Amino acid sequence: MSEETLTAETTKGVSGGRPTHDEHGHITDFGYVKIFVILAVITAVEVVWSYVNVPSYVFIPILFLMMLVKFYLVAAEFMHLKYDIKLFSMLFVTGLVLAGGVYLIFLSASQIWQSF
Amino acid sequence: MAIIENPLELESGDVVRVAERPLGVLTRPSGNTGWQSWLFTVDHKRIGIMYGAFAMFFFLIGGLEALAIRLQLAVPNGKILSPETYNQVFTMHGVTMIFLVIMPLAAAFANYLLPLQLGARDVAFPRMNALSLWVFLAGGIFLCSSLFIGGWFENVPNGGWFNYAPNSGTLFSPTKGIDFYAIGLQILGIASLVSAINLIVTTLNMRAEGMSLMRMPVLSWMLLVVQFLLLFALPVITVALFLLMFDRLWGANFFNVEMGADPLLWQHLFWIFGHPEVYILILPSFGIISEVIPVFSRKPIFGYSFMVGSGIAIGFLGWGVWAHHMFVSGIGPISVAAFSVSTMMIAVPTGVKILNWVATMWGGRIQLTTAMLFAVGVVSMFTIGGLSGVTHAASAADTQQTDTYYIVAHFHYVIFGGALLGIFSGFYFWWPKMFGYKLNETWGKWNFWLQIVGFNLTFGPMHILGLQGMSRRIDSYDPGYGFELWNMVSSIGSFVIFAGVFIFLINVFVSKRQAEHLPPVGPDPWDARSLEWMTASPTPEHNFDTEIVIDSLDHFWHQKYGYDDDGNVVRIAYAEDVAHDGSATNVHLPSPSYWPIVLASGFPFVGYGLIYNYWLCAIGGFLIVGAIFGWVFEHPDDPDAAHGHHDDHGDDDGHDGHEVDEGTTENAEADLVTADSATDAGEASDG
Amino acid sequence: MAEAVLDHADAHDAHDAHEGHVHKTNTGMSNNKLAMWVFLGSECLLFGGLISTYLLYRHNIQDGPGPSEEFFDIPFTSASSFVLLMSSLTMVLAHSAAERGDQKRLKIWLLSTALLGSVFVSGQIYEFTVFVREGLGWSTSPFSSAFYALTGFHGVHVTIGIIMLLSTFISTLRGRMHPGNAETVEIVGLYWHFVDIVWVFIFTVIYLAA
């Protein structure tokens, strides 16, 4: 992150300032629709899965797995994290990891997992 | 001379004419003289100075509260404060000193110095910067108004700064005090969060050319870490405060033990925030002395990358230790053991820092200026505080120490001995940069010695009192437990501190008077190393005359010093030769704005409204929403501001000539870039 | 309230300060977009705290109803989750239209995103009234307080998003939007998608895992 910023500002002006715009082209509108369809299908499967009678140690992990896939697709594709600079992903992942870390520790210390 | 192109400037194709007459009635504030130039400013330096000034005002309030506590405890069975008032006073002392003094004082340095040290023109969002300042002030006034609203000491927060549940519920705290706490801290949290986002973006995006992250001064690094801590820690306490507010105002059940609620929920949320908060308080001071010590040891900082790395490590580790505040609250042996170990680990990066400061001084040509004395004071006093901290990382020992004066001693060594002394070091060090004159060294030494002696007299004996079993937060003690002597010593010490602080205030005025008869201090009175010294003192409004290109750590120092054939350091230039004289007039700066202060003024109304009468919320909401609309329709740059009072440029079609309709942008943008190159003068030449 | 103002501040800075486009920044990204990502990092801990509170009190239902398949109307909530998901699609289409400079589609997609968001919020309000009728009041139990606090916070976020979308829509009508300003749409979109993924999480944790 640090070194690449040293490039001298040789091309001052409109052309120099928009490194991301080409990359947005990675997804077409049709591509977005495809991702949406995947998301919709997963949601449907989730809902059906919630009616299936399986023990909770099978039910919960698979449910959360599907949730994580949805989460990833929206963040990576709709929010462009996959195509934007890594710093954005780092910021977001730091927030997620910190939140996950401290709150999971807090919940474990409060012994809530038996209730699942 | 290159014309400065800077991210702050007017974006090309988007000159909004509405902007010049907010709401169609008021004209945009302009100029940089008089009280308006402070109230509506978006200049990071003025904002920084105001942060400092307001924080010093709250410092006096918090200090008076401390003196009241010490008067009460000076002799057994003190009669100065009733038990109820005592609770209120120690609570307000803690909350004031943490949220209204140390944090804003750190914000003062962050605002003033960060853009300068990074070689930037201003922060990324100047108006949001002003917003942070005014929201902080609004929150501070709101919180302190609890002292007299509804009668003197009737509705003051009284649950301690960590305000444990269920004591904070309406059942046990029926006055409005805790409501003031919950809402006041939320308002202050908004200020800090806005400021954190702003400064993070500034640091990541606005650095001068060549200023890679690993060339940033240690202070900039520590401030960046602090902003990240604020960013991630504030939402946690925001949740806790919201839940508390819901409980108290609208009968929710988050902390209602009658309904089987878990009082540890508050403790966890509070301390998940609370421990990073400790580093939020201390790291700015670490940064300050990391600037001061090398300058007055005539050596570069020892182990720069370790200094940076240990700061980051402290920031990260600080997230995994919060339950050391809860060792006796019944969290179970596994949690206690895990948090005990993680807490001890924090001593490692902290130790690295202390060793690096010592190694920086080692073999240096030390100049014991007041700034340096305070910095050395931090190193030694913080070491004591850190060591007593390790003793409560050990959970068995902590079980004995919890809620005794030993804890009070520990955190005052850390927060007063660490954070506050560092901030005083910063005052003495950067005063000439901020105001153009040095603080008097003789008064300064009196200031230092009184403060450090008073500090040790006040808080040193508390270690003993705590180990003797004296509980904190109890308004009186009976004679015969052996508490009398040390309490008296401690109370005397607190007045010595007060004298020290008083001398600081005198020093400010005396030095200003004396400065009239002294030659100007010049850009670089201390022969220092970082970029803020590379421009005139006091800093001109536009910071630097030209864009600086950084080629190394301590860039400025390397402009002044080189090596001769034998490898010895020799001076190659004087500061006056390489520093900017602040004479540039062709710099376009962001324009002042009414909206930040208007927006901020809405918050106390919302706060009082929630407590007393919802109609006040409507007024507050109107102010906030109205200000947001005004803000939106106002361009960050007022095109008119560049005109009227500057004759030093001939190209009067600057930005104004380019109103761009949709669709024609690309050309217009290209035009505008050219227009920008003949940039209009901002307010710079007025100053 | 706090959140509300911050979101506004962010979004509106997005409207008026487009610094990053023309001038260089160290990351090559505009200040506005970076600020939004920084802010979203912070929001993770806000919602994390509320979700943890909910998990802590999930079974503390006192005499009131609790989280169960019978109590929740899963088909209804699934439908409103689908609506919110769909709004993410229209949002992203709005952004892509903005980048192409396609004014007409930009307006259509912005408006439909706001509409879908409103449908979601209306659904939530309807759901709340049903729950209250069934005996789950705000003060009924720690569970009820935590449930309403979490979903309510999310609903407020959606509402703020709708206001941001409508403001953006109005500024397109006033001709202030042009391809150079596509980033405004993108930043509003980031916020909108974030609110959506928070719902993805909440929907799973509260409703499906019940």
Ligand SMILES: [Cu+2]
């Ligand atoms: Cu701690």
